[in-house]
Amino acid sequence: MTASSRGSKAAASLIRSSRHPRVCSDCIKSISQTASLARSRPYSAAAAALKTDTRTITQPEIKQAPPVSSTSSEYITQAGVILSRPPILTRPQTAFEKAFFFYQKRLNERLALPFTRYFYFKKDTPADIDWKLKAKDRGGVAAKEIGDYQAYGAESWNDELLVGDKKSDPRSVREALLKDSEMRTIEGQKPSEVVEGIKVEKPLARVTEADRARDVKRLDRALDRTLYLAVKKEDGKWGFPAGSLVGRENLHQAAERVLVQTAGMNMNTWIVGHAPISHFIAHPWFDKDDSSKVKAPGQKTFFMKGRIMAGQADLKGNALGVKDFRWLTKQELAKVFHSNYYAQVKNALQDN
Structure with missing residues (x-):
């Protein structure tokens, strides 16, 4: 007789002799069946004893999922470009x-x-x-x-x-x-x-013809300052070029596309990095009668940093409905931008 069969018989006898057994009747029946199998098939008794309970556990059925609060329909994600022309001259000395x-x-x-x-x-x-x-x-x-x-x-x-x-x-x-x-x-x-001898050619003046004419569409002005491309949109408000993401675009790809659709192909530009340098949040408009109903979705615009090396903006046939553009300094942007818009993007702009 094997050790497993002897152990099963001993356990069964103890259970029967106990006045107040703490084992249920199903377990006693299972142990008895294991002991009888051990007598007939001693070599497979050990494997049968190790089998786990195969009874399936039923999960509680959820008839209705709880509502999940989501704001994805309240905001539209956009990618924008803060395109700048760096200073060409050093600033005047104090x-x-x-x-x-x-x-x-x-x-x-x-x-x-x-x-x-x-x-x-x-x-x-x-x-x-x-x-x-x-x-x-x-x-x-x-x-x-x-x-x-x-x-x-x-x-x-x-x-x-x-x-x-x-x-x-x-x-x-x-x-x-x-x-x-x-x-x-x-x-x-x-x-x-x-x-x-021959007269030496003098260097050009720091003040250009564009400065004297106050032409804000030319890049050869304010040579000691950083200029930023500002565009006038369909609603008459000024801001940086921006547009909604399309498909599986990331911010870098969307910024390149938005810049081309806004200012044309006649510019040699470079989108710096793959992380935004600033963002602007316009909150949605809700219905007065039903506060849960969105009347106009909000916007979450993430601005990428861009540099222009050559060329000029051309709004002819632009796909985003831009009406006008200007190259402005930080102080000039504060005069044309909305106060809320400027307050959210001003820390990403250079003072010089």
């Missing part, structure tokens, strides 16, 4: 910056070794003659834009400008450099016979 940079130039003259003319110019050459003429105009100073300051003279300690002195102004510095860049030669042995 009075402190002008004085500081000019002081650094004079300090450099005090710390540097004296200029050795014959190391750079061979004696009695046209370049040497030109150097003598220009150094004489500067009072013998090697530097071209620091005035008549002698770094190794008795007044070398006096290297700061007085109040109101224009030598630190960038325009004065530019004029001094342009004057020094003109090549001059001498005909014959007389220093008075000076032949003026």
Whole structure:
């Protein structure tokens, strides 16, 4: 007799002898059947004893699912583009910056070794003659834009400008450099016979024709500021280009499509990154009589950052019904945008 059959018989005898058994009648019957099987099939008794109960557990039936609150029908997800033209020029210097940079130039003259003319110019050459003429105009100073300051003279300690002195102004510095860049030669042995060379072309002014004409549709204006593309939509409100997502588009793909449908193909642009830099939420309008009924859905617009490298916006035949466009600075956007719209996007805009 195997160990399993002996154990089954012992368990059955204990159950029968117990005055108050704690096992139900079905379990007693199952153990008795297992013991009888062990006598006839001792090798399969162990496997039969390990079988689990195969009775199915019925789940409670839910006749009606509880309502799930969803706001998907109340809002429309949109992708927008904050397209910007970065500054082309550095911003104008403050009075402190002008004085500081000019002081650094004079300090450099005090710390540097004296200029050795014959190391750079061979004696009695046209370049040497030109150097003598220009150094004489500067009072013998090697530097071209620091005035008549002698770094190794008795007044070398006096290297700061007085109040109101224009030598630190960038325009004065530019004029001094342009004057020094003109090549001059001498005909014959007389220093008075000076032949003026070709005039050097001056750099363009910081203020362009578009600035003077106040043309807000041109990109060659406010060269030291960041310009943003603002469009006038069908409802007459100004904002950034935006449109609803189509199909399985992500924000990056939708932003590229919206920009083309709004401003045309005549622009070389770049959508920076795949994450939005700002968002705007317009809440839905509900029916006055039934507050649960949406009269006009709201909008959740996520703006992607974009850069324009070349080209210009062209609204001819645009698919989003845009009526007008402007290239505006941050301060100018505050004047044309709705206060609520501007308050939600202003932190994503550059002050410069």
